[in-house]
Amino acid sequence: MSEETLQVFIDGVINYFHHTSEKEVKVGSPYLIENNSPAAFDYTGIIGISGPYRGSVYFTAPKALLTHLLLAIGEKDTSMEYIMDLVGEVANTIAGNARSKFGQDFLISVPVVVEGAPSNIHLPKDLRSYVIPVYWRAYSSAVVICLEA
Amino acid sequence: MWSALGKYKAIVVSIALFLILDASVLSLNFFISFKIADDAVGVNLAGRQRMLTQRTVKSLYDLRLAEGDTVKQETALNELKTTYNLFNTTLTAFDKGGETKNANGETVVLKRVNSDAGRVAIDEAKIIWQPYSDAIAKVIAASGTAAMAQSLNSAIVIAGDKNLLLLKLMNDLTVNLEQVATHQATVLRYIQTGGITLAIINFLIILFHFIGELRQNDKFLEDARKETTDILDTVNEGLFLLDKDLVIGEQQSSQLAEIFGGKDARGLKFSDLIGDLVKPKDLETAQRFVNLLFRPDVKGNLISDLNPLNQVEINIPDEDGGYITRHLSFEFSRVSKDGELKNVLVTVNDITEQVMLARELEETKEKGEQQLEMLTSILHANPGVLKRFIQNAFDAYGRINKILKEQSKSPAVMQRKLNDIFIEVHNFKGEASALELDNFAEYAHVFEDDIQALKQQSKLAGNDFLKLAVHLESLIRYTESIKELADKLASFAFNQDPSSSVRSPTNHENVTSSDWKHLTKLCENVSQRDKKQAQLVLTGFDEAKINDDAQKLVNELSIQFIRNAVVHSIEHPEFRKARGKHETGRIDARLSRLPTGELELSVHDDGCGINYEKIRSKALMIGKWDKAEVEKFTHQQLLSLIFLPGFSTADNQNEDAGRGVGMDIIKKRIDQYQGKIKVSSSSGKHCQFTVTFPADAFAQNEIDTQQGKVA
The missing domain is CATH 3.30.565.10 (Histidine kinase-like ATPase, C-terminal domain)
Structure with missing residues (x-):
């Protein structure tokens, strides 16, 4: 998978944060993980990809980041329901960005939000994923990309 | 028309019979009812005849008593005339059939009495009435007191003699006419009872015979329907009909829902079924293609090659956010009725397995070629050395990834990370070129170039390391393929000749x-x-x-x-x-x-x-x-x-x-x-x-x- 393809998903997350009141977001140094031990924080929003590349891309973040992010976008209700919606929205922004960049050849699913790590169903076991840490304020989150050609 | 009734002929005949029967009963009913009405008039007038015999006698006596009183005499004479005429006309009407007046003075027609007892009574009454009638006629015709008295006396004598007999005969006639009427009523009841009985029998025939037949037909239809359902439930293809508006019919095979991820296609537009799953261009072409099939002037076999959904990949979203990829083949066949194109039958085949198999074969072939190339690149290396190299390579990748994983925003740390990765890659490259594993060395060299380029950058960000992660992943992937090949080679060598010197050494063996x-x-x-x-x-x-x-x-x-x-x-x-x-x-x-x-x-x-x-x-x-x-x-x-x-x-x-x-x-x-x-x-x-x-x-x-x- 090319660097450019990965960059599209990373840009999706950055785009989301750019729409909040606290735009300052930093991307950490990407690394690899084995899919049999997926990396995840408290909540994870997953989108499925099909077409020239197949697999999943997910955004995972701790509860504290998401609570703070809700407040940053002017939402006072920080209940679990809202947090899950927010994770879904970030994943949706990633999907939207990917759709606009890749065009019709790529099929991108509606996000699914789970607590913790995605199940094996989402990640082919014998593959590796790219983990791209995303830092916002004092918090860490990550975009994890697992695609096969 | 008759032949068009088909299996419904029998039921139509039965219903027609039922109606004819009803009409016949109704007609007889009318006929007898009229007859009974006539009889009732007869009975009534016969009864009046009884009364008239007595009134005649009374008028005769009233005439006698009115002697000398012209007014009374006139009244009595008029009464006699009326009574006499009425009795005479009515008796004639009973005897020969004809008109007479009823109680209201209206003209009524009486039929000739034909019953035996009635005839006897009339005939006897006629014999008695003849002299009596003549005598009364003389009274009516008499002019002058003397003539009147004489004719009156002779009439009273006859009346005294015959009155009771005439009364009896008229009574007999009345009774007889009553009996005839009663008999008619009885006949009418029998006819009605018979008619109703026949109607019931007809109804029962319809009920049992035809309901049985209908049930049998229903069962046949149900069996046929079940057979269709069984077929639709069992076939491996997705089957459905499209109408001219490209709307999917109500009946479809179970497999269709299975193919389309549980979607209920009944009544959906064709575009709603596949719109989200195929490319918009393919959908548009497919719709145009199906529309062509509905045109009778277009030959189906000539345009079959234009089918854009002959082999199409669809991706159905699943509940977990992923996609189920299926390869489908859509076949479209025309369905005609009476020469008119009514529907298009769509057969959807899931050809995923075939496509995957073909792809697997293709990949295997490609992999085979790649492996051959890889094999050429590693063939010169000693299996033991290669194994050690691969192990070292994975170790180096692990260390590189560890360095990548270490997060820091400090530029100095980022530079150090670059240096550390460079050292690992360089070292790896050295070992690769020492072993003449040129592909590895080339990969590593490109990797190094990118690290060098980054080193020149004044400002480093985490994102800059992305290309290094991509290089690392490519190297791991390539090394895995080589390892797979090397393992195969080693096991092959081991199986073929355990004593061979090219045998792969274990970790603890000396080289x-x-x-x-x-x-x-x-x-x-x-x-x-x-x-x-x-x-x-x-x-x-x-x-x-x-x-x-x-x-x-x-x-x-x-x-x-x-x-x-x-x-x-x-x-x-x-x-x-x-x-x-x-x-x-x-x-x-x-x-x-x-x-x-x-x-x-x-x-x-x-x-x-x-x-x-x-x-x-x-x-x-x-x-x-x-x-x-x-x-x-x-x-x-x-x-x-x-x-x-x-x-x-x-x-x-x-x-x-x-x-x-x-x-x-x-x-x-x-x-x-x-x-x-x-x-x-x-x-x-x-x-x-x-x-x-x-x-x-x-x-x-x-x-x-x-x-x-x-x-």
Whole structure:
């Protein structure tokens, strides 16, 4: 998978944060993980990809980041329901960005939000994923990309 | 028309019979009812005849009593006339049939009485009435008191004689007419009862016969429907009908829902079924294609090649956010009725397995070709050495990933990360080129180029490391393929000939002599690339009993020392010749276990030795130290510079030198195992690097040999 393809998903997350009141977001140094031990924080929003590349891309973040992010976008209700919606929205922004960049050849699913790590169903076991840490304020989150050609 | 009724003929006949029967009963009913009505008039008038006999007698006596009273006489005579005429007319009407007046003075028609008893009564009454009637007629016709009295007397005599008999006869007639009427009523009841009975029988026939038949038909239809349902439930294809508006029909095979992820297609537009799953262009073409099928002037077999959904990939979203990819084949067939195109039957076949199989075959073929290429690239390498190389490679990848994983925003740390990754890649590349694994070396070289480019960047961000992660992933992937191939080769060699020398050694086995041949090859290759001549003499490598960790390190260090010796120390042949040396330089690598248990590796060459002035001028170029300071550097200090990261004295950057990485790796690795390094050099004569490791160095430093794991 090319660097450019990965960059599209990373840009999706950055785009989301750019729409909040606290735009300052930093991307950490990407690394690899084995899919049999997926990396995840408290909540994870997953989108499925099909077409020239197949697999999943997910955004995972701790509860504290998401609570703070809700407040940053002017939402006072920080209940679990809202947090899950927010994770879904970030994943949706990633999907939207990917759709606009890749065009019709790529099929991108509606996000699914789970607590913790995605199940094996989402990640082919014998593959590796790219983990791209995303830092916002004092918090860490990550975009994890697992695609096969 | 009749034939069009088909199986409904019998039921139509039954219903027609029922109606005819009803109509007949109704007609008879009317007929008899009218007859009964006539009879009732007859009975009534017959009864009146009884009364008239008595009134006639009374009028006769009233006439007698009114003698002398003209008014009364007139009244009585009128009454007599009326009574006489009415009785006479009615009797005639009963006898011959004809008109008479009823109680209201209206004309009614009486039919001739035909019953036997009635006839007897009438005939007898006629005989009696004749003289009586004549006598009364005379009374009515009499003129003058005397004539009146005489005719009246004779009439009263006859009346007295015949009145009771006439009354009886009229009574008999009335009774008889009543009996006839009663009989008619009874007949009517019988007819009605018969008619109703027949109607009920007809109804029962319809009920039992036809309901049975209908039930049988229903059962037949139900069986047929069940058969259709069974077929639709069982077929492996998705079947449905499309109408002219491209709307899906109500009946479809169960497999259809299965193919389309549980979607209920009934009544949906064709575009709603597949719109989200295929490309918009394919959908548009498919709709145009189906519309063409509905045109009778278009030949179906001529346009079948235009079917855009002949083989199409669809991706159905699943509940977990992923996609189920299916390969489907849509076939469209026309359905005509009475020569008119009514529907298009769509058959959807799930050809995923076939497509996947074909793809797998294609991939296998491609993989086979790739593996052949890979095989060519690794065939020359000794299986044991290759195995060790692969293990080392995975270890290096693990370390690179660990460095990538380490997060920091500090520019200094980022630079250090780049350096550390560079060292790992460079080291890996060295080993790859030593083993002439050119593909690995090329991969690593590109990797290095990108790291170098990043190093030039003034500001580094986490995102800049993305391309390094991509390189790492590609290398891991490639190495995995090579490992797969190498494992196959090793197992093949092992199965074929367990005693063969190409057998892959286990981790704890000592390597055979052939495992160090790559160093000789490395020496030859580097010399060739540098247009030099050098010969490597290995001593003690085969004899020293060392474990895997030590082997790995000795290998790494030897590669670096030998390469450095050729590149930096051994002179070009003409230069050596001019100096009175043999054109071919000599490098002596010796591995020995000292009596103290220490492991010693020394690499000696008869080249020009360390060029301190070159180091000094390079130090000046770097600009890290000022000129005066550099000029004061002793040999010892200058020597220490070659162990600094990024410091190289090579004039050109190439595969073997110039990256400024090598000696710093050596230093790092030696430190890792608590080793010591000693350098001795005599300008123009020789150079020697000697490394000594404590006896227990390798026992304590267990390297993580988790193969292939990057996290």
